[in-house]
Amino acid sequence: MTAPMLEMRNVVVDFDGFKAINDLSLSIESGSMTVVIGPNGAGKSTMCDSIIGRVRPTSGKVLFHGREIQAEAEHSIVGLGICRKFQTPGVLVALSVIDNLTIAATRDRRWWTKFGRKGEAEARSRAEEILETVGLAPRRDALAGNLSHGEKQWLEIGMVVATDAELLLLDEPTAGMGAAESTQTAEIVKALVGKHAVLVIDHDIDFVSQLGGHVVVLHQGQLLREGTLEQIRADEEVAAIYLGRA
Numbered sequence: 137m138t139a140p141m142l143e144m145r146n147v148v149v150d151f152d153g154f155k156a157i158n159d160l161s162l163s164i165e166s167g168s169m170t171v172v173i174g175p176n177g178a179g180k181s182t183m184c185d186s187i188i189g190r191v192r193p194t195s196g197k198v199l200f201h202g203r204e205i206q207a208e209a210e211h212s213i214v215g216l217g218i219c220r221k222f223q224t225p226g227v228l229v230a231l232s233v234i235d236n237l238t239i240a241a242t243r244d245r246r247w248w249t250k251f252g253r254k255g256e257a258e259a260r261s262r263a264e265e266i267l268e269t270v271g272l273a274p275r276r277d278a279l280a281g282n283l284s285h286g287e288k289q290w291l292e293i294g295m296v297v298a299t300d301a302e303l304l305l306l307d308e309p310t311a312g313m314g315a316a317e318s319t320q321t322a323e324i325v326k327a328l329v330g331k332h333a334v335l336v337i338d339h340d341i342d343f344v345s346q347l348g349g350h351v352v353v354l355h356q357g358q359l360l361r362e363g364t365l366e367q368i369r370a371d372e373e374v375a376a377i378y379l380g381r382a
C-alpha cells in the first residue's frame with residue numbers, strides 16, 4: 137500500500153502545558169482539496185505550522201510520502217514540496233504583478249534545490265501561465281502596491297503556485313474579502329486541485345461550500361469530524377459547537 141502524500145500521526149503541540157493540537161491524526165492525498173474549519177483557537181493555524189516546520193510537535197509524526205518531516209527545517213520542507221500562504225499578503229509592492237510572479241517562479245523549489253536558479257525566460261513563461269490561473273492578466277503590469285486587497289491575495293496565491301509545490305497550504309485566503317471576491321477565490325483555488333493538493337483554512341461557510349472539498353472540523357486541537365460539508369452540516373455535535381445551532 138502506498139503511503140498518503142501527507143500524514144499527521146497522533147500529533148501533539150503543547151505550549152507550556154496547553155495542548156493547542158491534541159493527538160491529531162489525518163491524511164491528505166495527492167491532488168485533493170481539504171478544508172479545515174473550526175472555532176477560534178481550535179488549532180487550525182498551529183496545525184499548518186506543524187506541517188511546515190514552524191512549530192515542532194511535542195510528540196507524534198508528520199510524514200510526507202512516508203518520510204518523517206516533523207524535525208526538518210522549514211526551508212527543507214519547502215524544498216520537499218510544501219508551501220504556505222499566510223493571511224497577510226507578502227508581495228513586493230514596488231514591483232509589477234508579472235515581476236512578482238517571475239521572481240517566485242525563479243525560485244521554483246525543484247530548481248532551487250537541485251539545479252540552481254531557473255532561467256529567466258522559463259520563469260517568465262511560467263509566470264505568464266500563472267497570471268491567467270489567478271485571474272490577474274488584466275493587471276499584469278500594475279504595481280503590486282496598487283492592487284486591491286483581493287488582488288493582492290490572488291497574487292500571493294500565484295506566488296505560492298509558482299513554487300510548484302505539491303501541497304499548498306492556504307491560511308484564510310478570503311480574509312477581508314467581500315462575497316464577489318470570495319467567489320472568485322473559490323474558482324482560483326478549485327483550479328489548482330489535481331495538479332496540487334490544497335489544504336485551506338477558512339471560517340466562511342459560504343466559501344467552504346463553494347470549494348466543495350473534504351471538510352475537517354477541528355475543536356480544541358482535536359479532529360471532531362471529517363466528511364463532506366453536507367455531512368458536517370447535518371452533524372448535531374458540530375452544529376452545537378461550531379455552527380452555533382442548539
Ligand SMILES: Nc1ncnc2c1ncn2[C@@H]1O[C@H](COP(=O)(O)OP(=O)(O)OP(=O)(O)O)[C@@H](O)[C@H]1O
Nearest residue numbers: 151154155156174175176177178179180181182183
Ligand atoms: N506560540 C504560542 N504559544 C502559546 N499558545 C499559543 C501559541 N500559538 C497558538 N497558541 C494558542 O493555541 C490555540 C490555538 O491557536 P491557533 O492559532 O492554532 O487557532 P486557530 O484555530 O487558527 O484560531 P483562529 O481561527 O482564531 O485563527 C489558541 O488558544 C492560541 O492562543
